[in-house]
Amino acid sequence: MTTKPTDPRWIDEHGEEIDEDHRGLVYDIRTLVDRRLALGIFGGVGLTALLAACSSASPEPGASATGSASATATASPSASASAAASGPLAEVPDETGGPYPGDGSNGVxxxxxxGIVRSDIRxxxxxxxTVAEGVPLTIELTVRDAATGSALVGAGVYLWHCDRDGGYSLxxxxxxxxxxxxxxxxxxxxxxxxxxxxYPACYAGRWPHIHFEVYSDVANAVASGPIVKTSQIALPAEVNDVVYATGGYESSVRxxxxxxxxxxxxxxxxxxxxQIASMSGSVANGYTAALTIGV
Incomplete structure (x- = not known):
């Protein structure tokens, strides 16, 4: 009698066969990861977060098993942050500061x-x-040395973006x-x-984004000293769609x-x-956009 070979998809890390009752979740997750890899992009959701979600406890009674972009996330995007070297990481691409940098390179x-050194920029x-109106957004940018993965402590970061109508101050x-x-x-x-x-608008011709410049320290930033890195943060489509369905963002929908x-x-x-930010939060409670970059 010939024994049917064991399907390698159902062998766990210990060489044991995964029983049929537990294959559904494994299959769903592996299929999702395979599709993401095929696209070459994770859409702002890190693989580590995905695996962590798989091993977390089951939802409480009445909680949605699927969730949505408008639901409050259960994990902090920066919960596992560490100052220690984590190994090399990809350097974030150099990008244009655009026509509205406000850093002296294009006029003002x-x-x-x-007053420019501050955390609340609304x-x-x-x-x-004047206070800019819109869906609340916390922006968390973590800067690391691309060669070692070590946190860059004491660096200066200048950040700016458009308002709910797509306009830039100054x-x-x-x-x-x-x-x-x-x-x-x-x-x-x-x-x-x-x-x-x-949350910034989407204006004609550009994907929703946030600009930033990294300096060696704040002293160099406020003195318009040498820039270490100029780049941009991209906001993910799923959250864009939810935010732009709210009042005040009508032009962004188009x-x-x-x-x-x-x-x-x-x-x-x-x-x-x-450059795609990981997102957590909701329209009601505000969102957090988190991104770790290598420079």
Missing amino acids: NVLDDS SSFGSST YSDGLANENYLRGVQETDAMGTVRFTSI NVSQVSLASDNVFGDDQGIH
């Missing part, structure tokens, strides 16, 4: 203004106190006297900065339907694979 320079400072019509949605911070012991902001990561003139070369 906000970096030498008193309001203007100085002669105006440049756009009606915003020349505003400087909101811009700020500088120093990375902490984990190499991380956290900015309190609002604009985001006419662009993709592949067609974007910044992220299109590799579909932003090293």
Whole structure:
């Protein structure tokens, strides 16, 4: 009698066969990972987070097993952050600072203004106190040495993005006297900065994004010193769709339907694979966009 060979898909790491009652979840997860790898992009959800989700406890009674982009995430994007060297990581691509940097390279320079070093960037400072409206967003950027993976402690990060209408403070019509949605911070012991902001719009021709520059320290940032890295953060499609369905983002609905990561003139070369933020949160409670970059 011939014995049917054991399907290698159902052999665990110990060489034992996975029984039929437990194959469903394993199959679903492996299929998802295979599809993500085939696309060459994880869409802002890290493989580590995916595996951690598989090993977590079952949902409480009444909780959704599938979830959605509008549901509050159960894990913090930066829960496993460490200052120690974690090994080499891909260097985030160099990208344009765009036409509205506010760093002195294209007209106005906000970096030498008193008040630019701050964590909450929703309001203007100085002669105006206008507050930008929109869905709350916390931006967590962790900066690491690409060669070693060690956290870059004490680096200066300048971050800026457009408002809910797609306008940039200091440049756009009606915003020349505003400087909101811009700020500088120093990375902490984990190499991380956290900015309190609002979810940016999608304006015509560009995928939703956030700009940033990394300096060796805050002193160099506010003095417009040498820039270590200029790049951009891409926001994932699933959350864009949820946010743009809320009031005030009406123009973004049309604009985001006419662009993709592949067609974007910044992220299109590799579909932003090293720049897509991991997201957690909800419209009601606000979102957190987290990204670790190598420089």
